Amino acid sequence: MNSEKPIKFIDKNKNSLLKDLQTLIHQPSISAKNEGIKECSVLVSKMLKKSGIKSEILRLGKNAAPLVYGEVKSKNNPNTTLLFYNHYDVQPVEPLELWDDPPFSGKIIGNKIFGRGASDDKGELITRIKAVESYLKTYGDVPCNVKFVIEGEEENGSENIGTYLKKYKKKFSCDGVVWEFGYVDQKNRPIIGLGMKGLLYVELTAKESVRDVHSSFAVIIKNPAWRLIQALNTMRDENGKILIKGWYDDIKPLTKNDIKLIQKEPFDADGFKKEYGVKNFVGNKNSLDAKKALVSGVTCNIAGIDSGYTGDGAKTVLPGSAKVKIDFRLVPNMDPKKLIKLLEKHLRVNGFGDITINVLNAEAAARTNPNEKIVNTVCESTKKIFGDYVLNISNAGTGPMHAFTNILSVPCISVGASYIFCRMHSPNEFAKIDLLHKTTKNICVLLEKFSRS
Amino acid sequence: MNSEKPIKFIDKNKNSLLKDLQTLIHQPSISAKNEGIKECSVLVSKMLKKSGIKSEILRLGKNAAPLVYGEVKSKNNPNTTLLFYNHYDVQPVEPLELWDDPPFSGKIIGNKIFGRGASDDKGELITRIKAVESYLKTYGDVPCNVKFVIEGEEENGSENIGTYLKKYKKKFSCDGVVWEFGYVDQKNRPIIGLGMKGLLYVELTAKESVRDVHSSFAVIIKNPAWRLIQALNTMRDENGKILIKGWYDDIKPLTKNDIKLIQKEPFDADGFKKEYGVKNFVGNKNSLDAKKALVSGVTCNIAGIDSGYTGDGAKTVLPGSAKVKIDFRLVPNMDPKKLIKLLEKHLRVNGFGDITINVLNAEAAARTNPNEKIVNTVCESTKKIFGDYVLNISNAGTGPMHAFTNILSVPCISVGASYIFCRMHSPNEFAKIDLLHKTTKNICVLLEKFSRS
Numbered sequence: 001m002n003s004e005k006p007i008k009f010i011d012k013n014k015n016s017l018l019k020d021l022q023t024l025i026h027q028p029s030i031s032a033k034n035e036g037i038k039e040c041s042v043l044v045s046k047m048l049k050k051s052g053i054k055s056e057i058l059r060l061g062k063n064a065a066p067l068v069y070g071e072v073k074s075k076n077n078p079n080t081t082l083l084f085y086n087h088y089d090v091q092p093v094e095p096l097e098l099w100d101d102p103p104f105s106g107k108i109i110g111n112k113i114f115g116r117g118a119s120d121d122k123g124e125l126i127t128r129i130k131a132v133e134s135y136l137k138t139y140g141d142v143p144c145n146v147k148f149v150i151e152g153e154e155e156n157g158s159e160n161i162g163t164y165l166k167k168y169k170k171k172f173s174c175d176g177v178v179w180e181f182g183y184v185d186q187k188n189r190p191i192i193g194l195g196m197k198g199l200l201y202v203e204l205t206a207k208e209s210v211r212d213v214h215s216s217f218a219v220i221i222k223n224p225a226w227r228l229i230q231a232l233n234t235m236r237d238e239n240g241k242i243l244i245k246g247w248y249d250d251i252k253p254l255t256k257n258d259i260k261l262i263q264k265e266p267f268d269a270d271g272f273k274k275e276y277g278v279k280n281f282v283g284n285k286n287s288l289d290a291k292k293a294l295v296s297g298v299t300c301n302i303a304g305i306d307s308g309y310t311g312d313g314a315k316t317v318l319p320g321s322a323k324v325k326i327d328f329r330l331v332p333n334m335d336p337k338k339l340i341k342l343l344e345k346h347l348r349v350n351g352f353g354d355i356t357i358n359v360l361n362a363e364a365a366a367r368t369n370p371n372e373k374i375v376n377t378v379c380e381s382t383k384k385i386f387g388d389y390v391l392n393i394s395n396a397g398t399g400p401m402h403a404f405t406n407i408l409s410v411p412c413i414s415v416g417a418s419y420i421f422c423r424m425h426s427p428n429e430f431a432k433i434d435l436l437h438k439t440t441k442n443i444c445v446l447l448e449k450f451s452r453s
Numbered sequence: 454m455n456s457e458k459p460i461k462f463i464d465k466n467k468n469s470l471l472k473d474l475q476t477l478i479h480q481p482s483i484s485a486k487n488e489g490i491k492e493c494s495v496l497v498s499k500m501l502k503k504s505g506i507k508s509e510i511l512r513l514g515k516n517a518a519p520l521v522y523g524e525v526k527s528k529n530n531p532n533t534t535l536l537f538y539n540h541y542d543v544q545p546v547e548p549l550e551l552w553d554d555p556p557f558s559g560k561i562i563g564n565k566i567f568g569r570g571a572s573d574d575k576g577e578l579i580t581r582i583k584a585v586e587s588y589l590k591t592y593g594d595v596p597c598n599v600k601f602v603i604e605g606e607e608e609n610g611s612e613n614i615g616t617y618l619k620k621y622k623k624k625f626s627c628d629g630v631v632w633e634f635g636y637v638d639q640k641n642r643p644i645i646g647l648g649m650k651g652l653l654y655v656e657l658t659a660k661e662s663v664r665d666v667h668s669s670f671a672v673i674i675k676n677p678a679w680r681l682i683q684a685l686n687t688m689r690d691e692n693g694k695i696l697i698k699g700w701y702d703d704i705k706p707l708t709k710n711d712i713k714l715i716q717k718e719p720f721d722a723d724g725f726k727k728e729y730g731v732k733n734f735v736g737n738k739n740s741l742d743a744k745k746a747l748v749s750g751v752t753c754n755i756a757g758i759d760s761g762y763t764g765d766g767a768k769t770v771l772p773g774s775a776k777v778k779i780d781f782r783l784v785p786n787m788d789p790k791k792l793i794k795l796l797e798k799h800l801r802v803n804g805f806g807d808i809t810i811n812v813l814n815a816e817a818a819a820r821t822n823p824n825e826k827i828v829n830t831v832c833e834s835t836k837k838i839f840g841d842y843v844l845n846i847s848n849a850g851t852g853p854m855h856a857f858t859n860i861l862s863v864p865c866i867s868v869g870a871s872y873i874f875c876r877m878h879s880p881n882e883f884a885k886i887d888l889l890h891k892t893t894k895n896i897c898v899l900l901e902k903f904s905r906s
Contacts, residue, residue, distance in 0.1 A: 032766030092768050098664060156766050197669070201767040210730035211551065214878045215780050216650070216849035219693075219750035220725075220734040220743045225758050226689065233686050236679065240672075272673075277663035281673040290673045297672035303770050305678050308757035309778065313485030313609050314654040314813040315545050316780050316851070317756050317878055325762065327668050327769050360767040396669035398769070425667045425770055 017130050017436060018113060020047060022106035024088070024122040025115035031065060031089035031156035041066040041152055044088045044125070048148065051133035055148075058168065064160040065089065065152030069171070072132060072146045077451050081145040083174035085404065085412075086125040087154035090117040091425045098427035112430040119418040123431035124181045124439075125150065127417050131443035144451035147174055154180070157201060157361030158400035165407040176374040176450065177404050178443070182416025184435050185390065186268060190382050190442070193414030194375065195367030195394030196401040198330030200339050201303075203358040204228065204347075207321045212308065215316040225307040225322040231352040232324065236300045239283040242328075244346040247298070250333045254296055261370070261393050267291045275421050294396040299329045325360075329398065336362035366401035367394055372411040377453050381445040382415060385438055415442065470583050470889060471566060473500060475559035477541070477575040478568035484518060484542035484609035494519040494605055497541045497578070501601065504586035508601075511621065517613040518542065518605030522624070525585060525599045530904050534598040536627035538857065538865075539578040540607035543570040544878045551880035565883040572871040576884035577634045577892075578603065580870050584896035597904035600627055607633070610654060610814030611853035618860040629827040629903065630857050631896070635869025637888050638843065639724060643835050643895070646867030647828065648820030648847030649854040651783030653792050654756075656811040657681065657800075660774045665761065668769040678760040678775040684805040685777065689753045692736040695781075697799040700751070703786045707749055714823070714846050720744045728874045747849040752782045778813075782851065789815035819854035820847055825864040830906050834898040835868060838891055868895065 024047070029040035041057055048055035048070040058067045068088065074080075093103035093116050101107045103116045117123070128148070135142045149172060151161050165172060183191045206224035213221060236242055254262070269287040273279065281290050307322030309315035330336065340359055347355050368375070370393070382389040401412050417439035423429045477500070482493035494510055501508035501523040511520040521541065527533075546556035546569050554560045556569045570576070581601070588595045602625060604614055618625060636644045659677035666674060689695055707715070722740040726732065734743050760775030762768035783789065793812055800808050821828070823846070835842040854865050870892035876882045 032764065032768060092762065092764060092766075094762065094764065095665070155768075199769070201769070208731060211876075212548070212879050213729060214850065215752075215754045215756055216747075216782065216851070217729070218735075218752040218754035218780075218782070219746035219849060220738060221729060221731055222733075222735050223755055225755035226685075226691075229682050229685055229755075230691055232679075232682055238679075238683055276666060276670070276674060278661060278674055280675075282671075282675050285673060293672035294669075299668075299671040301668045301671035301769075301771055302676055302678035302682075302761065303668055303768060304761035304763045304772070305682075305758055305775070306763035308755065309545065309547065310757045310759035310776070311485065311545060311547065313545075314778065314780070315485060315608075315756060315878070316652070316654070316754075318754055319757070322758070323763070325767065327671075327767070329669065329671070396672060397667065398669070423664075425768070426664055 017126055017440065018108065018433065021113060021118070021123060021126045024126065025106035025117050026104055028104055029089045029117070029152065030092050031153040032092050037065050037089060037152050040088045041068050044068045044150055048129065051129050052136040053129070053132060053148065058164065060160055060163055067152065067164050068148070068150040070148030070150070072136065072142050074143065074145050075141045077144045080451050081147060081174040082447060082450050083147040083149060083172060083177045084128040085177050086128060086148070086150045086180045087121045087152065088125065088150050089152045089155050090120070091155045095427065100428055111433050113433055114428060114430045116429055118429050118431040119422040120424045120429065121154065121180050123436055124416045124418065127436055127439040127443055130440045131447065134444060135447070143448045146447070147172060154399065158363065159361070161400045162403040162407065165403050169407060172408060174408065174410055176410050177408070177412040178446070179401065179412055179414035180399065181418050182414045183418050183420045185266065185420050186271060187266070188386060189266070189388045189390050190386050190415055191390045191392045192378055192382060193392045193395045194370060196365060196399045197394060197396060198334060198336060198365035198402065199361055199363050199398035200328040200330060200336045201325070201361035202343065203323060203325050203360060204231070205321060205323045205356045205358070206231070206354070209318065209320045211320045212317045213320070215318045218318045221318055223318055225319050228307070228322040228324055228355065231347060231350070231355055234350045235346065240299065242298065242300045244342050246342050247339065250335065251298070251331055252333055254292065258393055261391055262291050262295055263288065265291055265390050265392060295392070295394045296331050297329070298331055301327050303327050330365050332365045332367055334365065336364060363398055363400055364402040365394070366405045366412065368405065368411040368413060373453050374411050374413050374450065377449045378413050378415050378446055381442055381449050384445055385442040470579055470893065471561065471886065474566060474576060474579045474889070477579065478559035478570050479557055481557055482542045482570070482605065483545050484606040485545050490518050490542060490605050493541045494521050497521045497603055501582065504582050505589040506582070506585060506601065511617065513613055513616055520605065520617050521601070521603040523601030523603070525589065525595050527596065527598050528594045530597045533904050534600060534627040535900060535903050536600040536602060536625060536630045537581040538630050539581060539601070539603045539633045540574045540605065541578065541603050542605045542608050543573070544608045548880065553881055564886050566886055567881060567883045569882055571882050571884040572875040573877045573882065574607065574633050576889055577869045577871065580889055580892040580896055583893045584900065587897060588900070596901045599900070600625060607852065611816065614853045615856040615860065618856050622860060625861060627861065627863055629863050630861070630865040631899070632854065632865055632867035633852060634871050635867045636871050636873045638719065638873050639721060640719070641839060642719070642841045642843050643839050643868055644843045644845045645831055645835060646845045646848045647823060649818060649852045650847060650849060651787060651789060651818035651855065652814055652816045652851035653781040653783060653789045654778070654814035655796065656776060656778050656813060657684070658774060658776045658809045658811070659684070659807070662771065662773045664773045665770045666773070668771045671771045674771055676771055678772050681760070681775040681777055681808065684800060684803070684808055687803045688799065693752065695751065695753045697795050699795050700792065703788065704751070704784055705786055707745065711846055714844055715744050715748055716741065718744055718843050718845060748845070748847045749784050750782070751784055754780050756780050783818050785818045785820055787818065789817060816851055816853055817855040819858045819865065821858065821864040821866060826906050827864050827866050827903065830902045831866050831868050831899055834895055834902050837898055838895040
């Protein structure tokens with residue numbers, strides 16, 4: 001089979017890609033709120049079938065989002081299998097008032113298609129589906145076996161992906177995994193990623209009075225918002241350093257090879273600052289330190305804090321409780337379970353034992369060895385289609401890569417269609433249409449090269 | 454005229470009081486949201502007229518809530534005037550999920566009537582109206598001239614009451630003011646109040662990125678929630694002491710007479726703790742220190758804090774901004790304008806000059822001299838109806854008393870029907886029905902005694 005032919009086929013089917021992506025965007029699927037999850041799983045499974053991919057919906061129980069499975073067996077090459085991991089769920093859409101169009105519009109303006117999930121991850125998913133569809137429609141076969149594992153709770157911590165992988169270990173067996181997303185930088189260079197950070201996401205709650213009361217009582221009744229703030233101040237210094245004892249103990253320093261790869265990565269610090277409207281990086285980092293931090297930095301980020309009256313105008317209230325959502329990004333070798341214990345101990349030792357901890361997500365980090373064959377395969381196909389690429393040893397974000405590398409014991413590699421400033425997780429998320437088409441081509445070539453590797 | 458007769462009249466009209474109070478509660482009038490304000494002013498003015506009180510609605514401009522004025526001239530005693538100050542607006546009703554019935558239900562269960570405003574201040578207002586109505590219906594006259602000043606933005610800082618008082622200084626001229634509310638303690642003793650604390654209510658906002666972004670960028674983009682928390686930690690210590698330089702400079706210590714009066718005040722510390730579900734008071738205060746704090750303590754209370762994602766589940770977001778609402782309670786001699794400058798300077802000097810300050814309310818404190826005649830009058834009538842009373846030199850809460858004592862140059866005194874644990878400003882606010890009736894009687898007797906003082 002010649003990898004050029006399906007590329008031409010794709011060029012003729014631009015409209016079907018966009019139309020199907022719009023169909024996916026129109027269907028809300030917010031895992032954090034269990035909104036539209038079941039409906040979206042059915043929609044995705046039907047879409048796979050329409051493209052000629054055998055599909056079924058797998059379920060674990062009431063509390064787990066259904067997982068959409070897809071499979072095409074290769075007639076020519078039945079001994080090699082590539083698995084596409086994606087997710088059909090999306091982030092919440094708040095704050096609604098900052099969207100120019102409704103969040104599920106799928107509106108196309110020039111080279112952009114807008115909507116929650118346009119990039120993350122419905123846009124990426126559609127490139128994988130269309131690549132496989134193009135082979136099937138043109139040749140009636142695929143270069144190697146293809147499997148799809150499309151989960152429905154990635155944006156809510158992928159709580160059940162490990163259980164799914166264990167239960168369906170044989171069904172999902174493969175020789176390599178193409179990860180759910182990949183960034184493309186300002187110069188149209190895909191960033192090929194070999195790792196993901198881990199994440200520990202907790203909610204801390206301080207309570208005092210049984211309810212919100214009149215704030216005139218603040219002279220004698222303690223304020224849980226103040227208490228939470230005092231506790232938070234013991235956890236992190238003003239430069240972002242985490243003050244929880246033992247937090248950094250298991251972290252291995254970057255190797256010389258790691259640093260070499262990081263140095264090779266382009267990074268437009270000024271462009272980045274301009275895009276986000278910030279003057280300086282945390283701790284006044286220079287460009288190289290910023291790059292190192294994106295690969296190997298750990299954080300204690302306040303994702304949300306809420307207490308008392310937060311509407312318009314003045315309400316003189318003493319809150320009964322205060323809540324903060326914190327996400328800690330982790331790097332390889334840090335054990336989330338151990339870190340939860342360190343956090344508990346920290347609060348207790350500092351006199352904040354009454355503050356409750358609710359763990360919403362705990363995922364370890366993962367990295368694939370740069371010497372794995374699949375790395376070379378993906379680098380070659382990407383260079384062929386895009387002319388250039390960047391090799392990144394770890395993405396700054398988190399995904400359940402650790403579950404795949406550990407349970408399926410295969411290398412994972414990340415490559416995709418998401419423009420680096422695509423407003424992922426933010427209002428007015430979009431995907432660039434040309435990148436969607438080029439990435440579809442890239443997946444086509446990659447499949448062909450992988451089948452021969 | 455004999456003050457006993459109108460009391461009997463009131464006893465026969467219990468249902469009309471409750472029915473009219475329900476009518477007032479059913480009408481939302483949330484000044485912080487400008488919800489139902491105009492409608493409620495019309496309703497109150499009509500209710501005054503129905504009770505035989507001449508009424509008109511005064512206006513200042515688009516941004517000021519209308520003020521309902523009422524007046525009855527005494528045929529027998531046209532040279533003495535008592536003014537009732539009340540408000541028809543109420544606090545916001547959030548959090549809605551904690552109400553057992555809808556907030557504007559006016560539902561009656563046993564001796565309680567429930568709903569936002571049941572006590573604060575529609576319940577108090579109805580006692581004044583019904584007392585005057587009882588005189589008019591029984592005698593066709595009142596013991597002295599009566600005036601009603603019923604404003605519509607007390608719960609939002611009474612921004613325009615000073616302007617109203619200045620503009621209508623002659624119309625509102627009087628010999629004394631009965632304040633808008635008064636607590637009744639667990640032993641059915643009305644607390645007669647001679648003062649109110651002041652209030653400085655500000656919103657502080659920290660901004661960093663132009664929008665909420667993916668929290669994986671927290672390694673390099675600063676978090677405004679953390680920044681706000683760092684700033685807050687410079688403002689107050691864990692025992693509630695305000696760390697803003699000069700904050701305490703103008704406060705005069707309590708006099709020996711003040712402390713004597715405070716010592717006389719009953720205070721059921723254990724009952725208070727039980728009611729609010731708290732173990733210890735701020736700074737482990739004992740009962741006397743708690744009483745002193747309620748009269749003369751100043752606070753820096755977080756009334757609300759809000760940043761990032763605060764919904765259900767986990768959203769990995771780095772907030773673009775963070776906002777906190779703070780109310781500072783003030784005591785006599787503290788100048789809110791000066792304090793705003795101290796706060797600005799504090800933030801600037803501590804390196805937080807980028808945090809913006811929005812002043813939502815600034816009111817000075819006020820106290821009436823215990824030797825004023827009206828104090829004795831109110832104490833006597835209250836003792837007659839309730840058998841006992843407590844004299845309190847300052848309420849822990851805030852009201853625009855300073856505007857009345859300064860502009861009208863008359864003593865103000867607070868007496869009313871609100872049970873001390875009536876959930877004012879909180880879900881399930883209620884009024885005790887027997888206290889509403891007894892307070893109506895008290896106002897009747899007080900009017901009669903005041904006319905002869």
